[in-house]
Amino acid sequence: MNRFLAFLTKEFLHIFRDVRTMMILFLIPVFQILIFGYVIKNEVRDAKVGVLDFSGDVMTAQIVSKLDAANDIEIVDYYKNYSEIESAFKANKIKAAIVFEPNFAATFVKEREANLQIILDASDPNLANLLNSYISAISANYANEQKASQAVINVSIEPRMLYNENLVSAYMFVPGTMALILMVITALMSSISIVREKEIGTMEILLVSPLKPIQIILGKLAPYAILSIVNAISIIIIGNFVFGVPILGSPIVLLILSFIFILMALSLGLLISNIAKTQQVAMFISMFGLLLPTMLLSGFIFPIENMPVALQYFSYIVPAKYFLIALKSVMLKGLGFAFIWKELLVLLGMTSLFIGISVKKFKIRLD
Amino acid sequence: MDSSIVINNLIKSYGSLRALDNLNLRVENGGFYGLVGPDGAGKTSLMRIITSLLLPDDGYIRVAGLDPVKDYKKLRLKLGYMPGRFSLYQDLTVEENLKFFASVFGTTIKENYNLIAPVYSQIEPFKNRRAGKLSGGMKQKLALSCALVHKPEILILDEPTTGVDAVSRREFWDMLKDIRSKGITILVSTPYMEEAVLCDTISLMFDGKIIDSGTPNEITSHFKEPIFVVKTDFVRSLLKIIREMPCLKSVNSFGQTLHVVLNSDDCGAKDVSEFIKSKCSFDFQIEPYSAGIEDCFINHIISRKK
Numbered sequence: 249m250n251r252f253l254a255f256l257t258k259e260f261l262h263i264f265r266d267v268r269t270m271m272i273l274f275l276i277p278v279f280q281i282l283i284f285g286y287v288i289k290n291e292v293r294d295a296k297v298g299v300l301d302f303s304g305d306v307m308t309a310q311i312v313s314k315l316d317a318a319n320d321i322e323i324v325d326y327y328k329n330y331s332e333i334e335s336a337f338k339a340n341k342i343k344a345a346i347v348f349e350p351n352f353a354a355t356f357v358k359e360r361e362a363n364l365q366i367i368l369d370a371s372d373p374n375l376a377n378l379l380n381s382y383i384s385a386i387s388a389n390y391a392n393e394q395k396a397s398q399a400v401i402n403v404s405i406e407p408r409m410l411y412n413e414n415l416v417s418a419y420m421f422v423p424g425t426m427a428l429i430l431m432v433i434t435a436l437m438s439s440i441s442i443v444r445e446k447e448i449g450t451m452e453i454l455l456v457s458p459l460k461p462i463q464i465i466l467g468k469l470a471p472y473a474i475l476s477i478v479n480a481i482s483i484i485i486i487g488n489f490v491f492g493v494p495i496l497g498s499p500i501v502l503l504i505l506s507f508i509f510i511l512m513a514l515s516l517g518l519l520i521s522n523i524a525k526t527q528q529v530a531m532f533i534s535m536f537g538l539l540l541p542t543m544l545l546s547g548f549i550f551p552i553e554n555m556p557v558a559l560q561y562f563s564y565i566v567p568a569k570y571f572l573i574a575l576k577s578v579m580l581k582g583l584g585f586a587f588i589w590k591e592l593l594v595l596l597g598m599t600s601l602f603i604g605i606s607v608k609k610f611k612i613r614l615d
Numbered sequence: 616m617d618s619s620i621v622i623n624n625l626i627k628s629y630g631s632l633r634a635l636d637n638l639n640l641r642v643e644n645g646g647f648y649g650l651v652g653p654d655g656a657g658k659t660s661l662m663r664i665i666t667s668l669l670l671p672d673d674g675y676i677r678v679a680g681l682d683p684v685k686d687y688k689k690l691r692l693k694l695g696y697m698p699g700r701f702s703l704y705q706d707l708t709v710e711e712n713l714k715f716f717a718s719v720f721g722t723t724i725k726e727n728y729n730l731i732a733p734v735y736s737q738i739e740p741f742k743n744r745r746a747g748k749l750s751g752g753m754k755q756k757l758a759l760s761c762a763l764v765h766k767p768e769i770l771i772l773d774e775p776t777t778g779v780d781a782v783s784r785r786e787f788w789d790m791l792k793d794i795r796s797k798g799i800t801i802l803v804s805t806p807y808m809e810e811a812v813l814c815d816t817i818s819l820m821f822d823g824k825i826i827d828s829g830t831p832n833e834i835t836s837h838f839k840e841p842i843f844v845v846k847t848d849f850v851r852s853l854l855k856i857i858r859e860m861p862c863l864k865s866v867n868s869f870g871q872t873l874h875v876v877l878n879s880d881d882c883g884a885k886d887v888s889e890f891i892k893s894k895c896s897f898d899f900q901i902e903p904y905s906a907g908i909e910d911c912f913i914n915h916i917i918s919r920k921k
Binding site for chain 1: 663666667668669670687688691692694696698699700701702703704705706707711714715716718719720721761762
């Protein structure tokens, strides 16, 4: 036991003495979550929109003022023809333009229908999509009101977004960033710390010592388990206080879930350290093998349902996917173990698989 | 207590490269044994097999009566090992490093202080300094202290003095003698021939084989060919000239001197002298010489090539 404690003490000394390690462990997560929080936004705020009104009647004026009143859209200019719209797009003055057909109000009254064209700058597809649905929704709403006032019964659709009523993107990226940070930093740091011993040659001495492989492995991983839990808690707190992401479920369940995910990341780090001979290789594997799938294929940024079928199948082996599903269930829906046990089981299964392979492959000698 | 090392017909290959080729070695209980040879001779591979860090392909090996392949756990308790590179934790202080290795082996600095004192006392004034900030000589002393702190029966040192200044090297060898006098078997490798003579027994290693073994005196006495030393200020010019000589076996420069080895006793200093004079008018002196370890080594390699 003394042996193990000595090893653990040494590991903590390594971590606390290395400025870079400390920065990666504690500063980067905070920065990352703040940057993600303020940069990645799916909400549209004051998107600039221009108007080409061939009709110029009361109705078009009302629609425009309704659009302008919305938080998301700012009407910046009126144009006389299409070419002016085009130059406004080229000068990046507007993100969208609305065109009303001639005699808009008259047509509407007569035929109970009138045409409105939305032109979008799709060089930013996300924004274009969002603007499209905003403008459509607002104008459809207006049309329905008009019809209703003319005593015609009409079905109006009113979508309600459950669990994230206002579609705040923080609800999406805080769990996502948490998965990303825990996964990459935990696996990266633990694999690097093991590979470093191989690289500087101290592993040779450790192997010739009476330390058991399991003591070396545990001594290497335990400090990062503790520090990662600290990280997880701080991300949740920042998410809650800075970005208003709720914690509806039990904090205990949340901690246990995070801890299981951290264990999984550590076991992956261990596996990487088995394969990698140099710190650079370990870093490379962690970055490309873990960072990209976690970002792209876990459902963090892109919905899994929209991926090609092959990638959808691939996403089943991305651990972060299960963590994200469970994490969102606990944080945003307030669910407990009864609803996330499957995900927990998958994560635990992956953990034991990785540990199994690593312990079997752990070299008691050099090669 | 058996702390001998016995190796018979040891073979180790890396792919098609044969690192150890039917190697035989015997280090007696309490011996002070030196492995001498250039880089790539197989010294490190041999030491790693002895310390159970590498598996041999074939051959018999017993270290302290134990098989490093099967009984590596028991064996590792009895070994003190100092790998070739400085492999301690640079971000830990001198004392933290030593403490760590003591605890890992289930002992304390206090318990074995007497054993490490001759070495450790020299760096103890810097015990709060980070290991990475020590000079090369002090790093070696710290590494030696760490390898000794658990009172091993056999101490294995892989090129401990490579990259260390001359004064520190001499101190280091004095310390080894001191450790040896406490009954610890020592196996040390070095590329420096002049250090090898400080061991009781040495083996010359080349290309995965041991080409000669014995006490330093025995090894130099194996040198049969006539050898002379030529002293001159014109080493490079004379080297070229002597190379043309008919009964020459080899000529090598050692600083401002040339060691000339002849093929048979039929030629002598007089022949060399006359040959040089016939070719040039440079000043030189020629004297008989008794071969050193390095001459023996070069001679062995040249004989093998021919």
